[in-house]
Amino acid sequence: MCDSDNQDLNIWIGDFLKQRRFSKYELELMGNSCKGDGYLGEVTFVKVLTGIGREEEKIYNLVIKSSKKSKELRRQTPMKEVFEREMFMYSKVFPAFKSFQLEQNVEHPFMKFAKCYSVFNENEREAIILQNLKYLEYDIHDRKKPQNLEHVLLVFKNYGKFHALSLSLKTLRPQLFAELTKDMSDLLANFIMQAGMIPKMTDDFQQALELLKTEKSYTKLKHFDQELIEKCLHKKTKPSDGVSVILHGDCWNNNMMFCYQKSKKKPSDMMFLDFQLSSLGSPIYDLSYYLYAVADEAVLKYHDLLMQTYHHSFMSSLEELGVESFQITLEDLKRYWREYGCFGLILAPFILKIELSEEDEVADFATSAEAGDIAATFVLELKNKEEYNRRIREVFRHYASVL
Numbered sequence: 001m002c003d004s005d006n007q008d009l010n011i012w013i014g015d016f017l018k019q020r021r022f023s024k025y026e027l028e029l030m031g032n033s034c035k036g037d038g039y040l041g042e043v044t045f046v047k048v049l050t051g052i053g054r055e056e057e058k059i060y061n062l063v064i065k066s067s068k069k070s071k072e073l074r075r076q077t078p079m080k081e082v083f084e085r086e087m088f089m090y091s092k093v094f095p096a097f098k099s100f101q102l103e104q105n106v107e108h109p110f111m112k113f114a115k116c117y118s119v120f121n122e123n124e125r126e127a128i129i130l131q132n133l134k135y136l137e138y139d140i141h142d143r144k145k146p147q148n149l150e151h152v153l154l155v156f157k158n159y160g161k162f163h164a165l166s167l168s169l170k171t172l173r174p175q176l177f178a179e180l181t182k183d184m185s186d187l188l189a190n191f192i193m194q195a196g197m198i199p200k201m202t203d204d205f206q207q208a209l210e211l212l213k214t215e216k217s218y219t220k221l222k223h224f225d226q227e228l229i230e231k232c233l234h235k236k237t238k239p240s241d242g243v244s245v246i247l248h249g250d251c252w253n254n255n256m257m258f259c260y261q262k263s264k265k266k267p268s269d270m271m272f273l274d275f276q277l278s279s280l281g282s283p284i285y286d287l288s289y290y291l292y293a294v295a296d297e298a299v300l301k302y303h304d305l306l307m308q309t310y311h312h313s314f315m316s317s318l319e320e321l322g323v324e325s326f327q328i329t330l331e332d333l334k335r336y337w338r339e340y341g342c343f344g345l346i347l348a349p350f351i352l353k354i355e356l357s358e359e360d361e362v363a364d365f366a367t368s369a370e371a372g373d374i375a376a377t378f379v380l381e382l383k384n385k386e387e388y389n390r391r392i393r394e395v396f397r398h399y400a401s402v403l
Helices: 003-018 071-076 079-103 149-172 174-181 187-194 198-210 216-221 226-233 283-294 303-320 330-340 342-356 365-370 374-378 385-402
Strands: 025-032 041-050 058-067 116-120 127-131 256-260 267-272
Touching: 003 025, 003 041, 003 058, 003 116, 003 127, 058 079, 071 079, 071 365, 079 116, 079 127, 079 149, 079 174, 079 187, 149 174, 149 256, 149 267, 149 283, 149 303, 187 198, 187 226, 198 226, 198 342, 198 385, 216 385, 226 342, 283 303, 283 330, 283 342, 283 385, 303 330, 330 342, 330 385, 342 385, 365 374
Parallel strands: none
Antiparallel strands: 025 041, 041 058, 058 127, 116 127, 256 267
16 A cells, blocks of 8 residues: 555544544554455455544544545546535435434334445545444455345345335425435446446447347347446436435445344345435336346246235335335236336346456556546456346346346
C-alpha cells in the first residue's frame, strides 16, 4: 500500500474514532478485495484497536469501501453519485426502515445488511466504513459456481421482506417515502450510458443468442436489437401496476453473504451488500438480475417455487407491517416477470463473464478509462468459456419459456 493510501486510511479511521471520542488507536491491515470483485471502488479490510491504555479497549473489524482516484474513470462514470447513493441508503433509508418497523411493532425487524459505522464524503476520498461480516461467520458464495436451490430460496424470501418493507413505507408514510426517493435516479442505466457500454452489451447478447440458433427460444428472443436492449435497461420507476419499490440494485453473486450452521449447501442466514446502484422500480428488476446471474438449469426449473416463496414472504411481510389493502397475486408476479425480466436477461451475458472470469483475465477499470474505452474492460476471452456458454444458454432458454 502506498503512502497516500495509508494517509487516507488514517484520515477515515481517525474521523470514525473521533465520533466515538477515541484518539489513540492501532491499525492492522488485514487485506484487500481481489481483482474482479469491484470496479468503481477499493475494499480494504482492517482491524482497529481503540482505547489503548484505558479500561474500555475495543477491537473493530472493519470493511472500508473507498472510491478510485482515477480522474478519467471519475469523468467517464458516475462514481461520486454511486458512493453518495450508498451513503444515503445507510445514513437515511435504512434508519427510516428501522424506525418504521419499530413503530409498526414488528417483532423481528428486517435489517439484512452490515452495520455502517461512518461515511466520509470528500471529493476523490469518498469512503464508507462497515462492519466486517466475516467475523460473524458470513461468507461470499464462490462466484464461479452457480448457487443451489437452498441459497436462491433464501435470497428470494429476503427480497420479499425487503421489497415489502419499502412498499409498506410507501403506503403508510407516503411523504417520508417521497422524500427518501425523490433523487433516486437510475444510476445503473446512467453508468452504462455514460461509459458507452450499450454496443458491447448488444454484441454480447447477440453472441449468446446465436448459441440457440436452432431452438425455438431463438425465435422468441431474436427481436432484441440495440434499441430494445437500451430500453429494457432503463427501469420504469412508476410502472402502470403501481408496484414500485426501493431496489437493492446490484444483485450479482458478490453482493450478498451467507451464514451456515451445518452444511455449506444450506445457508441459515444471509446479508445483502452494496447499495451503490439502489433505485426505484418493479421488484422483478432485482429478482431477474439476481436469478439470471447465479442460477443454472438445476435451479431455474424451480422458478414457480421461487415465485411462490417470494410471494408468500412479500404478502406476509405486508400484513405484519400493517398493510392489508394491497393485493398482488402470484399470477401478477409472473406477468411482471414477462414484462420486466428482460432486465436480468440483458445483464446476464455481462455479469456471467465477470463471475466466471479468472483473476488474471480481468482488466482494470481505471486502466481502460485512461485508454478511453471503459467497455474494453469486459472484452474477455474466458478460459471457462464452455461453462459460460452452458449457463447463458440455460438463462436464455428460461426467459424464452416464460414468454
